[in-house]
Amino acid sequence: MRRTKPRIIFQDIDGCLNPADGEHFSVTPGEPPSPAQAEMLAEINAAVDASPVEHFILNSGRPWNLVEEIAAHLPTRKARYVLLEHACVLFDRESGDYVDCAELASRCDLDELHARYRQVENIHRLFDWYRDQGQARLEKRYQCPLPALDKVGNLSIAVPDTLDGEEFLAAIETLARTQLEPRILEPLQFLRSDRYIDILPGIHKLDGIHLLSAHLKVELDEALAVGDFLNDLPIFEGFPHVMCPANAHPRIQSLTRSKGGHGHVSDKAYGASLLDLLRSMGPSPAASSVA
Numbered sequence: 001m002r003r004t005k006p007r008i009i010f011q012d013i014d015g016c017l018n019p020a021d022g023e024h025f026s027v028t029p030g031e032p033p034s035p036a037q038a039e040m041l042a043e044i045n046a047a048v049d050a051s052p053v054e055h056f057i058l059n060s061g062r063p064w065n066l067v068e069e070i071a072a073h074l075p076t077r078k079a080r081y082v083l084l085e086h087a088c089v090l091f092d093r094e095s096g097d098y099v100d101c102a103e104l105a106s107r108c109d110l111d112e113l114h115a116r117y118r119q120v121e122n123i124h125r126l127f128d129w130y131r132d133q134g135q136a137r138l139e140k141r142y143q144c145p146l147p148a149l150d151k152v153g154n155l156s157i158a159v160p161d162t163l164d165g166e167e168f169l170a171a172i173e174t175l176a177r178t179q180l181e182p183r184i185l186e187p188l189q190f191l192r193s194d195r196y197i198d199i200l201p202g203i204h205k206l207d208g209i210h211l212l213s214a215h216l217k218v219e220l221d222e223a224l225a226v227g228d229f230l231n232d233l234p235i236f237e238g239f240p241h242v243m244c245p246a247n248a249h250p251r252i253q254s255l256t257r258s259k260g261g262h263g264h265v266s267d268k269a270y271g272a273s274l275l276d277l278l279r280s281m282g283p284s285p286a287a288s289s290v291a
C-alpha cells in the first residue's frame with residue numbers, strides 16, 4: 001500500500017465503480033444506473049466527500065452522454081471535472097461545458113501536450129475512413145453490424161459477443177494500416193477495453209492526468225490513478241502511482257505490482273476496492289477538526 005495519501009484520484013468507471021456482482025453500466029444514453037449501481041455510487045460519493053482527497057476525476061473512455069447518468073450519482077464538488085473519451089475531451093460540470101484542452105495545456109505551460117491536443121481533430125480523417133471503407137469491410141468479414149460509437153475524440157467500436165476481442169483488435173489495426181496514410185496512422189493508438197475497440201488520436205488517459213494535475217496545481221507524486229483493463233495500459237505502463245481492483249486484467253495487476261510500494265492491487269473487486277482505499281485514508285482534515 002502506498003505511504004502517502006493522494007490529493008487527487010483519477011478514476012476509471014467500467015470495471016472500477018461497479019457493484020459487487022460487476023453489473024455493467026448501461027451503454028444506452030439517458031439510461032440511469034440500476035438500484036445496485038446507484039447504491040454503490042452513493043457509498044463512493046459519501047466516502048470521497050469524507051476523505052482527504054481534494055479532487056476525484058472520472059477518467060473514462062466513455063463520451064459524456066454515457067457518463068452523465070453515472071456522474072449524477074456522484075454530486076460531490078470534488079468531482080467537478082470529468083475526463084472523457086480517453087482524455088481527449090474534458091467536461092466541467094460546474095460550467096456545464098467542455099473545456100478547450102489545447103488551450104488549457106498552453107495555459108499550464110505544457111507545450112508538448114498543447115501540440116498533441118491540437119492534433120486531436122485529425123481523428124476526423126479516421127472517422128471518414130471508417131465510414132467510407134473500414135466499416136463495410138469489417139461487417140462483410142464478420143457478418144454483423146459494427147457501427148462506431150457517437151464520439152468526437154476516439155473511434156470506438158463495440159466488440160460483438162461472438163468475437164474474440166484480441167482477434168478483432170488485430171483485424172481492425174491490420175486493415176487500418178493497409179489503408180491509411182502513414183502520417184495519419186503515426187500518432188494512433190489501438191487499444192481495447194473489455195467491451196470496445198478504441199482507436200485514440202495520440203492522446204490517452206495519462207495525458208489527462210498530466211493536464212488536470214497541472215491545472216489543479218497538484219504534484220504528480222500526489223496523484224493516484226485507478227484502472228482495470230487494457231485501455232488503461234498507457235497509465236499503468238507510464239505512471240508510478242496506481243491502484244487496480246481484484247478483477248483487473250492480469251497484465252494490469254502485474255504492472256501494478258511492478259511499482260513496488262506505489263502500486264496497490266486491492267483484494268476487493270469493482271467499486272469496493274475504491275471504498276476500501278478511501279476509508280483507509282481516514283477523515284478529511286475539515287471533518288476531523290469538526291469532530
Ligand SMILES: [Mg+2]
Nearest residue numbers: 012014015229
Ligand atoms: Mg475499465
